[in-house]
Amino acid sequence: xxxxxxxxxxxxxxxxxxxxxxxxxxxxxxxxxxLLTIAALSLYxxxxxxxxxxxxxxxxxxxxxxxxxxxxxxxIAGPPxxxxxxxxxGCDSSSPYIQLSWDATNDTDDYDIDRDSAPLITGITTPSxxxxxxxxxxxxxxxxxxxxxxxxxxxxxxxxxxxxCYVPLPDPTxxxxxxENINLTTYNKIPKIKKRTPTFTGTTNIAHALIQAELYTGPxxxxxxTANGNGYWSWKVPQKLDYGSHTLYVTATDPSDSSRYxxxxxxxxxxxxxxxxxxxxxxxxTAAPALVSPVSPGPAAPGAAPSEKNAxxxxxxxxxxxxxxxxVGSDLATKLSVIKLRDFGEGNDLVKYxxxxxxxxxxxxxxxxxxxxxxxxxxxxxxxxxxxxxxxxTVRAETEKEGFLIxxxxxxxxxxxxxxxxxxxxxxxxxQLVSTVGYIFIFxxxxxxxxxxxxxxxxxLTKQARFFVDEEELSRDGYIS
Amino acid sequence: xxxxxxxxLLINAVIILSSLLAVVYxxxxxxxxxxxxDLSYKLFLIAILAFFASILIEILNPIQDSLMELAANxxxxxxxxxxxxxxxxxxxxxxxxxxxxxxFSFDKFRDK
Numbered sequence: 001x002x003x004x005x006x007x008x009x010x011x012x013x014x015x016x017x018x019x020x021x022x023x024x025x026x027x028x029x030x031x032x033x034x035l036l037t038i039a040a041l042s043l044y045x046x047x048x049x050x051x052x053x054x055x056x057x058x059x060x061x062x063x064x065x066x067x068x069x070x071x072x073x074x075x076i077a078g079p080p081x082x083x084x085x086x087x088x089x090g091c092d093s094s095s096p097y098i099q100l101s102w103d104a105t106n107d108t109d110d111y112d113i114d115r116d117s118a119p120l121i122t123g124i125t126t127p128s129x130x131x132x133x134x135x136x137x138x139x140x141x142x143x144x145x146x147x148x149x150x151x152x153x154x155x156x157x158x159x160x161x162x163x164x165c166y167v168p169l170p171d172p173t174x175x176x177x178x179x180e181n182i183n184l185t186t187y188n189k190i191p192k193i194k195k196r197t198p199t200f201t202g203t204t205n206i207a208h209a210l211i212q213a214e215l216y217t218g219p220x221x222x223x224x225x226t227a228n229g230n231g232y233w234s235w236k237v238p239q240k241l242d243y244g245s246h247t248l249y250v251t252a253t254d255p256s257d258s259s260r261y262x263x264x265x266x267x268x269x270x271x272x273x274x275x276x277x278x279x280x281x282x283x284x285x286t287a288a289p290a291l292v293s294p295v296s297p298g299p300a301a302p303g304a305a306p307s308e309k310n311a312x313x314x315x316x317x318x319x320x321x322x323x324x325x326x327x328v329g330s331d332l333a334t335k336l337s338v339i340k341l342r343d344f345g346e347g348n349d350l351v352k353y354x355x356x357x358x359x360x361x362x363x364x365x366x367x368x369x370x371x372x373x374x375x376x377x378x379x380x381x382x383x384x385x386x387x388x389x390x391x392x393x394t395v396r397a398e399t400e401k402e403g404f405l406i407x408x409x410x411x412x413x414x415x416x417x418x419x420x421x422x423x424x425x426x427x428x429x430x431x432q433l434v435s436t437v438g439y440i441f442i443f444x445x446x447x448x449x450x451x452x453x454x455x456x457x458x459x460x461l462t463k464q465a466r467f468f469v470d471e472e473e474l475s476r477d478g479y480i481s
Numbered sequence: 482x483x484x485x486x487x488x489x490l491l492i493n494a495v496i497i498l499s500s501l502l503a504v505v506y507x508x509x510x511x512x513x514x515x516x517x518x519d520l521s522y523k524l525f526l527i528a529i530l531a532f533f534a535s536i537l538i539e540i541l542n543p544i545q546d547s548l549m550e551l552a553a554n555x556x557x558x559x560x561x562x563x564x565x566x567x568x569x570x571x572x573x574x575x576x577x578x579x580x581x582x583x584x585f586s587f588d589k590f591r592d593k
Contacts, residue, residue: 002540041498045491047493048487055487056491057487144563157553327544328507340592417544418543419541420540420541420543421539421542421543422540423489423490423492423493423540424488424489424493425489426490427543447501449503452503454501454502455508458505458506458508458512459509459512461509462509462512468513468514468515469514469515469518470514470516470517471518471574471577472516472578474518
C-alpha cells in the first residue's frame with residue numbers, strides 16, 4: 001500500500017520524462033506468455049465456432065468422457081450391423097404418420113424404436129414401422145436399435161417432420177404387444193410363460209394415457225401406471241401369479257377426457273418349469289388366437305355401473321419432481337390419489353412404497369398408513385440413498401383391500417447430482433469431477449499461475465514506480481481540471 | 482456456425498477471464514494510488530470480487546438450489562453497492578477538485 005510514502009519525492013508526469021530502460025527478461029517473458037495464452041485461447045475458440053454447432057461442447061465433453069470411466073476392452077463377435085433408417089412423413093386420411101424403414105440386419109432377433117429418446121415400441125421383428133401416434137407440424141427424432149444374441153447396435157438418429165394434416169382426435173387404440181418378450185402381434189397361440197411375475201408392454205395412441213391393468217384369476221390385482229408421451233407402456237405384475245390360465249385386461253384412458261378409453265385383453269398361461277414338454281402337443285393343437293373371451297367379470301369400464309365383483313378402487317401415483325428427474329441423495333416427491341370404482345369401507349390402509357430398478361429388483365421400500373378415500377391427496381417424500389446408481393426406476397405404491405392387491409406406479413430418472421454448470425449444457429457431475437480431478441487440477445493450476453504472474457507483474461510495476469499518484473497529483477498535472 | 486450453447490460457454494469464459502484481469506489490474510492501481518483515489522479503487526476491487534464470487538456461485542449451483550441462488554444474488558447486490566460507493570467516492574473527489582465542494586486540505590494545496 002501507499003501509506004508511509006507520502007514524503008517521497010514527487011515529479012510531474014510529462015514534464016520530466018522517464019528514462020528509457022531496457023525491457024527486462026522477466027517482463028519480456030511475461031508479455032510473450034500473455035500473448036501466447038490469448039492467441040491459443042482465441043485459436044481454440046475460433047476453431048470451435050468454425051467446426052460447427054456444439055464443437056466446443058463436444059470437445060470438452062469428449063475430454064471429460066475420455067477419462068470419466070475406466071474402459072474395459074472386450075471383443076464381442078457378431079453384434080448386429082447398424083441399421084440405416086429412413087423416416088418418411090405422410091398423411092393417411094388426413095392423419096399424419098411417419099414411416100420408418102431400414103434394411104434387415106444380420107444377427108438380429110428384434111428391433112426397438114426410440115422416439116425423442118424415449119421408447120416408442122420394442123421387440124418388433126419387421127424392418128419397418130409406421131408411427132401413427134404423431135401430431136401435425138411436429139418434428140420427431142427416431143433411433144432404431146437392433147437386438148441380437150451377441151449385442152445391440154443403435155442406428156444414427158433420423159428426424160422427420162409431419163405435415164399439416166391434423167384431424168380431430170382419432171379413436172383410441174390400445175394394444176398389448178409383448179408378454180415376457182413374446183410378441184403377441186405375431187404369436188397366434190396362447191402364450192405360456194414360466195415367470196410368475198411377467199412384464200407386459202403395449203402401445204396406445206393416447207399420449208400419457210392412464211393405464212389400468214386388471215387380473216381376476218388369482219390373485220386379484222388392479223394396478224395403474226402411465227404411458228409415456230409416445231403412448232408406450234410397460235407393466236410388471238406386482239405379485240406372483242397362480243399357475244394356470246389368466247386373462248389380463250388393460251385399459252388406456254385419456255387423462256384429459258375419461259370418455260376416451262380403449263381396453264385390450266390377453267389370455268396367457270403360467271406353467272411350471274417341468275410343464276412345458278407335457279403341453280407341447282396341446283399347444284400345437286390349440287393354434288387359437290391369443291385373445292379369448294374373458295372367463296372372469298372383466299374390468300368395469302370408466303363410467304360404467306360399479307360391480308361388487310370388481311375392485312373397490314384404484315390408485316394413481318404421480319411423481320412431482322420437475323421432469324420426473326430426481327438427484328440421488330434428494331427427495332422423491334410422490335402424490336397418491338384414489339379413483340373410486342365402487343363403495344368401500346374406510347379404514348386404516350397400509351400403503352407400501354417400493355422403488356424398483358430396471359431389472360425388477362426392489363432397491364428401497366417404505367410404508368405409510370393412510371385412511372384412503374376418494375378426493376384426498378396423499379403425499380410422501382422418499383429420500384433416495386446416495387449409493388443409488390443413476391438410471392431409470394419405478395416407484396410403486398400398493399395396498400390390499402377386500403382381497404384385491406391394488407397398486408399404482410410411475411417411473412422416474414435418478415440422476416447423479418451435478419456439481420458444476422459451465423454453461424452451454426456442459427454440466428459436470430460429482431463422479432465426473434472425481435474422475436477428471438487431474439485435468440481440473442491442471443486447469444486451475446494454469447489459471448492460478450496466470451493470475452499470480454499477472455499479479456506479480458503488477459507488484460513489480462508498483463515497485464518500479466517513482467511516486468504514488470493521488471487526486472492532487474492528477475489535478476496538478478492537468479489530468480483532472 | 483455459432484450456436485446459443487457455444488455462445489453461453491464463450492460468454493462465461495470471457496466473464497471469468499475478464500473478471501480475473503480486472504481484479505489484477507485494480508489491485509495494481511490500488512497499490513499505486515493514494516487518498517480518495519485509493520479508496521475509490523478499493524471499493525471497485527471489492528465490487529469486482531463480489532461479482533466474480535456471484536459468477537462462481539452460479540457455476541457451482543447447477544441444480545438451482547434456492548439458498549445458493551440467494552447467495553449469488555447477495556453477491557450481485559454487494560457488487561452493485563460497492564460499485565456505487567466507488568463511483569460516488571470518485572464523483573465527490575472530482576467535485577472537490579473542481580471547487581464545487583469544500584475540502585480544506587485540498588484548497589490549501591491549490592492556494593500554493
